[in-house]
Amino acid sequence: MQEATVAAAHRKPMGRHGEIRGLEAQGRSDQFEGRFGRMFRTLPPAQFDAGVLHDLAAAMTAEFEATPTPETEADDEENTGISAGYTYLGQFIDHDLTFDPVSSLQRQNDPAALVDFRTPRFDLDCAYGRGPSDQAYLYRADGLKMLQGDPLTGNSKDPKARGVPRNTPETGEPARALLGDPRNDENVIVSQLQASMLRFHNRMVDVLGSDNFDEVQKMARFHYQWVVLHDFLPTIVGLDTLKSIFGTAKDGTVDYTQEPKLKFYKPKKEAYMPVEFSAAAYRFGHSMVRPIYRLNQSIDRLPIFSATGESLVGFRKFPTNLAIDWDLFFKPSDAPPPPPFGKTRVQPAYKPDSSVVNPLGSLPASVASNPSSLPERNLLRGWRVELPSGQSVAKAMGFAVIPDDKLKVGKATAAGKEKNKSITQVSPKFARNAPLWFYMLSEAQQQFVEDDTPIRLGPVGGRIVAEVIVGLMIHDSHSYLRQDRNFSPRREFLSPKGEFNMTDLLRQARQV
Numbered sequence: 222m223q224e225a226t227v228a229a230a231h232r233k234p235m236g237r238h239g240e241i242r243g244l245e246a247q248g249r250s251d252q253f254e255g256r257f258g259r260m261f262r263t264l265p266p267a268q269f270d271a272g273v274l275h276d277l278a279a280a281m282t283a284e285f286e287a288t289p290t291p292e293t294e295a296d297d298e299e300n301t302g303i304s305a306g307y308t309y310l311g312q313f314i315d316h317d318l319t320f321d322p323v324s325s326l327q328r329q330n331d332p333a334a335l336v337d338f339r340t341p342r343f344d345l346d347c348a349y350g351r352g353p354s355d356q357a358y359l360y361r362a363d364g365l366k367m368l369q370g371d372p373l374t375g376n377s378k379d380p381k382a383r384g385v386p387r388n389t390p391e392t393g394e395p396a397r398a399l400l401g402d403p404r405n406d407e408n409v410i411v412s413q414l415q416a417s418m419l420r421f422h423n424r425m426v427d428v429l430g431s432d433n434f435d436e437v438q439k440m441a442r443f444h445y446q447w448v449v450l451h452d453f454l455p456t457i458v459g460l461d462t463l464k465s466i467f468g469t470a471k472d473g474t475v476d477y478t479q480e481p482k483l484k485f486y487k488p489k490k491e492a493y494m495p496v497e498f499s500a501a502a503y504r505f506g507h508s509m510v511r512p513i514y515r516l517n518q519s520i521d522r523l524p525i526f527s528a529t530g531e532s533l534v535g536f537r538k539f540p541t542n543l544a545i546d547w548d549l550f551f552k553p554s555d556a557p558p559p560p561p562f563g564k565t566r567v568q569p570a571y572k573p574d575s576s577v578v579n580p581l582g583s584l585p586a587s588v589a590s591n592p593s594s595l596p597e598r599n600l601l602r603g604w605r606v607e608l609p610s611g612q613s614v615a616k617a618m619g620f621a622v623i624p625d626d627k628l629k630v631g632k633a634t635a636a637g638k639e640k641n642k643s644i645t646q647v648s649p650k651f652a653r654n655a656p657l658w659f660y661m662l663s664e665a666q667q668q669f670v671e672d673d674t675p676i677r678l679g680p681v682g683g684r685i686v687a688e689v690i691v692g693l694m695i696h697d698s699h700s701y702l703r704q705d706r707n708f709s710p711r712r713e714f715l716s717p718k719g720e721f722n723m724t725d726l727l728r729q730a731r732q733v
């Protein structure tokens with residue numbers, strides 16, 4: 222990426238997903254620990270040039286697909302192991318972790334972001350902002366409940382559905398969302414996830430019957446953190462990776478009561494955000510984005526972007542009939558299994574593989590430009606922050622390095638298996654030198670057997686994602702792992718199976 226482009230990216234107005242504060246300013250010194258840092262400090266940066274990264278990004282961008290099979294609404298890029306809601310829960314978590322409430326003045330005083338920035342936390346600051354005293358416009362007059370937005374229709378199962386609160390703009394101005402983190406209005410799905418978190422907080426006020434904001438906030442956070450550890454992580458990285466961190470309980474499940482063993486993410490003082498996570502591993506979500514989603518059963522499916530018609534693009538007041546039926550995004554923990562096809566099925570996410578849907582190859586200008594290709598931005602960003610190659614990270618972690626001819630570029634589908642090129646066929650410059658983001662996606666793809674094989678992150682990507690998430694939570698003084706290891710979700714919130722997953726959190730949010 223040209224210097225000017227990177228600088229321009231940093232001048233982006235506050236509020237875009239992917240706005241990176243300080244990411245490119247982290248140090249290489251092993252004395253350094255600031256807001257951003259490195260897990261693999263001694264590994265040399267991988268060497269590329271912008272041309273080969275452009276070619277790889279183009280090869281990773283799927284062909285434009287016509288609306289997938291109208292009768293079944295299904296296609297072969299769908300992942301039987303992960304449903305579509307986790308993609309956006311992943312984006313929500315990213316925003317929570319990278320939220321930076323420091324004032325812009327202070328940021329200007331500390332442009333390198335080396336000191337004084339708050340550590341990344343699972344504290345729902347993206348919903349709470351700086352709290353009811355500081356950002357009173359996010360709260361009801363009681364300073365206890367969160368303000369909600371306009372009523373939404375379209376999902377008969379959720380008659381109380383509300384969007385996020387917005388300002389009333391002057392003519393011609395966009396109706397900006399009033400949020401702790403404006404990035405959570407980037408698309409309709411993450412925006413309604415945010416709205417559901419606001420409702421979950423309000424539900425907690427009612428259930429606790431408390432007028433103590435701190436107490437309610439703490440309980441809402443604990444329940445969200447529980448979902449991150451017990452639902453999101455196993456879904457994305459798989460149980461084996463989690464067991465290798467927490468250990469295995471007698472009944473064969475993950476033993477969350479154990480002290481986690483972190484081998485690679487070991488902050489010496491404060492927790493920091495590793496560039497291996499933010500510029501590579503945690504961008505796995507980009508390959509899971511579908512081109513089109515069904516929000517509810519009363520309207521047609523909508524594309525993520527559209528030059529002409531309605532789409533899921535955010536940063537605006539949405540049509541009111543877009544209320545999301547979360548049963549189409551997260552598998553209900555107890556209800557009988559939904560049909561695999563048709564309007565009422567849970568939509569699967571796309572597979573985390575080395576293919577990104579075509580619309581993300583050309584982002585709308587309101588999201589990012591120059592380059593407008595998201596895979597290209599990811600690859601350039603990884604290069605700019607001097608990430609080591611995927612192979613050297615795999616070796617440093619003690620995992621078998623995948624040979625170049627097995628590092629395939631394209632979809633983890635039967636059709637892709639026939640035609641996908643290897644990375645060195647894209648350019649010989651990638652021999653034993655794959656960008657980390659690409660490597661961990663291609664690594665995930667190694668699990669492919671047939672179209673319906675569930676695909677999660679592989680050993681390198683999964684371990685980085687899991688260690689960083691668990692490590693940040695362990696270092697987070699707000700987390701239940703630090704404050705109350707015996708915490709368990711409220712009994713009345715549990716599913717009949719005794720679980721508390723995202724679907725259970727959303728069920729509670731629907732009550733208010």
Ligand code: HEM
Pocket residue numbers: 230238239240241308309310311312315316319408498499500503504505506507510525584588589595598599602
């Ligand atoms: C339609 C959905 C999405 C769009 C349009 C989108 C777009 C972007 C853009 C434009 C960037 C900045 C790239 C750069 O200049 O380096 C970015 C960064 C990033 N994205 Fe996404 N993204 C989406 C979904 C997701 C999801 C689902 C995840 C994870 C599960 C994710 C994780 C990240 C991360 C970790 C970064 C790095 C910076 C940060 O936000 O902290 N994104 N994304």
